[in-house]
Amino acid sequence: MSELTGRKTLSDQDLRRIARLSQKRSSRSRLHRSLPLLALLIPGLVFVAIFHYLPMFGLVIGFEKYDIFLGANPIDAIFKSPWVGLKNWTDLWIKSKFRQAIINTFIISALKVGICFPLGIILALMINEVRSNIAKKTLQTVMYLPHFISWVVVGALFMNIMGTTGIVNQVIVALGGETQKFFMDNRWFRFLLVLTSEWKETGWNTIVYLAAMAGIDPELYEAATIDRANRFQQILHVTLPGIASTVVMMLILRLGGIMDAGFSQILVMYNSTVYKSGDIIGTYIYREGIGKFNWSQGTIVGMFNSLINMLLLLGGNWLSRRLTDRSIW
Amino acid sequence: MAQAVKTKKTSITYGLSTGEKAFGIVNFVILAILGLLMLFPFVNLIAKSLSSNTAITTGQVTFWPVDFQTGTYRFVLKQGQFWNSFRISIVVTLCGTFGALIMSCITAYPLSKKWLWGRKFFALIFVFTMLFSGGMVPSYILMRALNFVNTIWVLIIPALLGVYNMILLKNFFEEIPEAVEESAQLDGAGSLRTLFSIVLPMSLPALATIGLFYAVGFWDNYMTGLLYITTPSLRPLQTYLYQLVTEATNISAETMTAEDMELASLNTEAIRAATIMLACVPIMCVYPFLQKYFVKGMRVGSVKG
Numbered sequence: 184m185s186e187l188t189g190r191k192t193l194s195d196q197d198l199r200r201i202a203r204l205s206q207k208r209s210s211r212s213r214l215h216r217s218l219p220l221l222a223l224l225i226p227g228l229v230f231v232a233i234f235h236y237l238p239m240f241g242l243v244i245g246f247e248k249y250d251i252f253l254g255a256n257p258i259d260a261i262f263k264s265p266w267v268g269l270k271n272w273t274d275l276w277i278k279s280k281f282r283q284a285i286i287n288t289f290i291i292s293a294l295k296v297g298i299c300f301p302l303g304i305i306l307a308l309m310i311n312e313v314r315s316n317i318a319k320k321t322l323q324t325v326m327y328l329p330h331f332i333s334w335v336v337v338g339a340l341f342m343n344i345m346g347t348t349g350i351v352n353q354v355i356v357a358l359g360g361e362t363q364k365f366f367m368d369n370r371w372f373r374f375l376l377v378l379t380s381e382w383k384e385t386g387w388n389t390i391v392y393l394a395a396m397a398g399i400d401p402e403l404y405e406a407a408t409i410d411r412a413n414r415f416q417q418i419l420h421v422t423l424p425g426i427a428s429t430v431v432m433m434l435i436l437r438l439g440g441i442m443d444a445g446f447s448q449i450l451v452m453y454n455s456t457v458y459k460s461g462d463i464i465g466t467y468i469y470r471e472g473i474g475k476f477n478w479s480q481g482t483i484v485g486m487f488n489s490l491i492n493m494l495l496l497l498g499g500n501w502l503s504r505r506l507t508d509r510s511i512w
Numbered sequence: 513m514a515q516a517v518k519t520k521k522t523s524i525t526y527g528l529s530t531g532e533k534a535f536g537i538v539n540f541v542i543l544a545i546l547g548l549l550m551l552f553p554f555v556n557l558i559a560k561s562l563s564s565n566t567a568i569t570t571g572q573v574t575f576w577p578v579d580f581q582t583g584t585y586r587f588v589l590k591q592g593q594f595w596n597s598f599r600i601s602i603v604v605t606l607c608g609t610f611g612a613l614i615m616s617c618i619t620a621y622p623l624s625k626k627w628l629w630g631r632k633f634f635a636l637i638f639v640f641t642m643l644f645s646g647g648m649v650p651s652y653i654l655m656r657a658l659n660f661v662n663t664i665w666v667l668i669i670p671a672l673l674g675v676y677n678m679i680l681l682k683n684f685f686e687e688i689p690e691a692v693e694e695s696a697q698l699d700g701a702g703s704l705r706t707l708f709s710i711v712l713p714m715s716l717p718a719l720a721t722i723g724l725f726y727a728v729g730f731w732d733n734y735m736t737g738l739l740y741i742t743t744p745s746l747r748p749l750q751t752y753l754y755q756l757v758t759e760a761t762n763i764s765a766e767t768m769t770a771e772d773m774e775l776a777s778l779n780t781e782a783i784r785a786a787t788i789m790l791a792c793v794p795i796m797c798v799y800p801f802l803q804k805y806f807v808k809g810m811r812v813g814s815v816k817g
Contacts, residue, residue, distance in 0.1 A: 227638070312539050326547065419669050482647060
């Protein structure tokens with residue numbers, strides 16, 4: 184430093200040159216410093232390139248009359264199959280079963296969001312009000328458990344209690360009602376879907392809200408008590424505002440899941456008698472696209488699904504940024 | 513100070529009106545009933561798996577086994593296909609979880625560094641896969657092109673990196689003070705050494721959390737087996753259960769031998785129930801021990817502005 188000042192004062196030009204040089208050097212040294220870490224990133228990048236980005240290029244199939252046996256291998260076949268443009272889509276759109284699957288997807292998702300989402304918040308509020316720690320822990324253990332059970336097992340559990348000879352029907356008959364075929368009745372099937380996803384996920388959904396509630400400043404509650412707010416008023420004026428931004432976040436994440444109305448759930452529980460109320464886009468692709476080798480139609484439906492999904496997530500995220508200054512990335 | 517806190521606390525508890533106490537009790541009772549209702553499907557199925565044929569067909573089983581028997585479990589444990597599928601699922605879950613944890617760590621660690629060259633770009637590459645996907649059919653064709661169909665690899669490799677889990681871990685890594693790692697680097701440790709000897713030991717709750725998520729993902733997955741596995745010797749347990757549950761296959765029909773004549777006294781529903789309960793055992797064994805971690809892990813990972 185003394186050397187510099189001892190010589191001469193630096194001109195503006197000199198300063199600018201130094202700044203440019205040091206910027207260049209810092210960017211290069213940043214790259215240099217990053218190299219070992221970038222090497223660590225390679226396996227992950229290769230992974231998403233193969234298993235996520237390659238299938239995206241495979242979407243071309245949706246605009247072709249794809250024949251898996253045309254070329255030397257299934258990928259070669261993509262290049263050899265004839266191009267048909269939007270024909271697959273227009274062919275699909277006139278099928279009433281396909282339109283029904285889209286309608287069902289939205290109805291079932293709307294029911295799930297409309298019922299399960301608020302119930303998760305209510306359940307979290309109730310658990311939060313339990314004062315005894317042991318009771319709280321036990322309740323949480325029980326309520327998180329179903330989240331870890333596969334849909335196959337959940338399906339089997341409910342077929343057992345709600346099947347025609349199950350305990351639920353025994354109670355209905357004992358009370359003088361008629362045996363209900365919950366799994367084969369279009370009036371009941373959506374109710375069954377909501378009930379089982381309720382059973383499986385509501386408890387688990389509370390975990391994020393409970394974490395947010397634990398982060399609320401205790402002084403707010405003390406201040407509320409001093410103001411003679413009772414417990415119900417405390418929930419309304421302290422707890423709920425405290426978790427509001429988390430609720431918005433979770434709602435956006437949920438929006439991103441709307442196009443999947445529960446594929447692995449429905450695939451276990453449905454059958455041909457309830458296609459009218461329970462067939463969704465995912466099960467349609469599985470049955471018609473893969474099951475009947477309609478590769479091109481299955482692909483274009485999947486693309487439609489994915490595009491709407493992306494729009495919903497981006498839209499939700501944009502809304503959240505404007506409303507709460509929080510976004511999911 | 514301590515006394516002040518104490519008096520404050522007592523004054524609050526004393527301040528509970530009878531109405532609020534009643535609220536607390538009613539709240540707890542409702543929750544307890546809900547909890548019991550949630551357990552009931554399990555209780556009923558366990559009771560059925562341990563009841564006799566006549567007790568089940570006449571509909572006597574509710575909470576407790578009627579005409580207690582364990583023949584169903586002995587029968588299921590004698591099934592070759594059950595053991596085979598069980599073994600496949602255990603191998604897939606152990607290898608898959610281990611591999612997925614390593615993949616997630618080495619991907620999340622670089623992305624957690626704010627100074628990483630091109631960080632935004634690389635993060636976007638990963639995040640975009642959560643927004644948009646090629647869908648079921650192109651993935652199916654890819655697996656066929658890779659010759660993954662009817663191999664054990666299809667059950668493990670395509671699930672080796674869950675982007676959502678990786679981001680949870682990245683958020684957790686970001687909480688670790690930079691100074692801790694810098695001191696290790698001054699001692700001459702490279703980035704791999706720092707990751708494995710400093711960062712990972714500090715991230716146990718997060719690792720346990722996403723490790724559990726991965727393990728459950730591998731164990732509970734029946735779709736992959738359904739789509740890509742036709743060889744019975746490679747069929748994972750959940751896919752085996754799926755076929756048992758939806759196609760109402762009788763285990764007995766395929767494998768009835770003279771010594772299985774005891775089967776005649778067993779109820780097929782009870783056998784199915786026993787198979788399902790046995791398939792839940794591994795998860796039920798691990799879950800309670802990891803619960804304290806995942807509550808902590810979710811807290812740091814997901815509640816972020």
